[in-house]
Amino acid sequence: MLARTPFTEIEIEGVGTYRLPNQWQGHRLKRLRGDQRHTAVLAIGCGMTVRQFNQLPADKQAEVHRAYLALMSPSNVVVLADPAPADTRVIPRGHLSIEQKLAIGRWLLHNKASLPHGHFGPWLDKQEGLSRHMVSQCIALATGERQDARGASAV
Template sequence: MSPSNVVPLAEPAPADTRAIPRGHLFVDQKLAVGRWLLKVKARLPHGHFGPWIETQKGLCRSLALQCMRLATGGRQDARQELAA
């Protein structure tokens, strides 16, 4: 459920979209998706990433979190490094 103060975003630019393969993802695919998601998240205003995830075909919140966690190695401080 999205917060009531979240303003809907316009359609993402082509650079903000990615085809997520269906079925099982290999570790290298999850790493690539995780790095991409961290960059997208860094550009979005606070509170917009969750609703944006819901608009992406083939991507759910749990998969997004799993990929981002893998990309950061589970380290919170690595998110800023990878988003740059």
């Protein structure tokens, strides 16, 4: 039956490990529509072609489909801990310290993860005192992608 590895993959007896498609695979799958797309998602998750997947017995295909639904279930989503609110006391000349930007970046990422796709930008517009440049700096720090003025990675 299904042996669940939390949040990322499910081992299916007789088929192998099912994983959700990665970003590149998902981009390629956007070209397909309807049942063809759904079958391709199930096949790619098993590391198979659509033809190989269609040759599986119906019960194995059903198990793969159940694994897909289990991984896509809202109960499978990791709830992010609400980060402590950032101490935003301004230091001389109106600048924020690295620690303050890091805390703001974590807060922004937490809110971005809780919003539906496409709602983060409008939400940002409602926030007072945060420019898009400051937002990108704080998020880059929080994700470890900060760069110095010359463009070289500072991490």
